């Protein structure tokens with residue numbers, strides 16, 4: 213048996229991550245249309261009809277936009293924090309009550325175990341996720357203003373890390389965003405820069421090989437090459453680059469999947 217981990221889309225235009233083994237399959241976030249999500253799942257050999265459920269990290273529309281449609285169409289349970297249900301507005305209200313599930317403690321779907329931790333971000337109750345599968349661990353940390361020591365402890369030693377590299381600070385400073393938005397993005401409840409991503413990774417990598425997906429890149433304030441080079445150089449400078457494989461998660465199409473055995 214193997215576990216496939218695959219970001220299906222990443223960034224403010226919509227986020228979704230597929231995780232599945234031969235028996236159980238879940239979607240994390242659903243910020244694309246129902247049709248697009250189905251297409252992306254099919255491109256990775258799965259489909260909405262096979263999903264056990266959808267887990268939502270927070271209520272921003274780039275993470276929940278298609279959740280109502282898919283939940284109704286495929287009768288899927290949706291799991292998220294009480295604060296996210298409260299703040300999710302019409303999209304989450306449209307989900308049948310029997311499919312509205314609270315994410316209060318760990319969840320398991322067969323061999324896939326899910327746990328969560330709180331993130332600093334400007335949403336009601338945003339969470340990062342830890343997915344355990346046997347001895348393997350996958351960590352998802354996007355939409356994060358600043359990491360905490362607690363967060364670093366939780367994700368330390370993960371085999372797959374999907375971590376936000378949202379912006380290049382110079383591109384953000386000289387870019388088109390209005391002042392209030394620049395302040396929000398770089399604030400402690402905003403988004404993680406490429407440099408902060410490198411620093412976080414350098415603190416949570418141990419000696420073993422690891423797959424890193426740089427995720428939630430800004431279209432205006434970042435560039436995939438700059439994000440990759442910044443993080444690679446940072447890890448090299450700290451002597452933490454050996455055995456680290458870095459992919460930049462694609463914005464509009466499924467990324468190269470990673471298989472855990």
Ligand SMILES: [Zn+2]
Pocket residue numbers: 223224227272274275355428
């Ligand atoms: Zn987002």
Ligand SMILES: [Zn+2]
Pocket residue numbers: 270272333335355
């Ligand atoms: Zn967000």
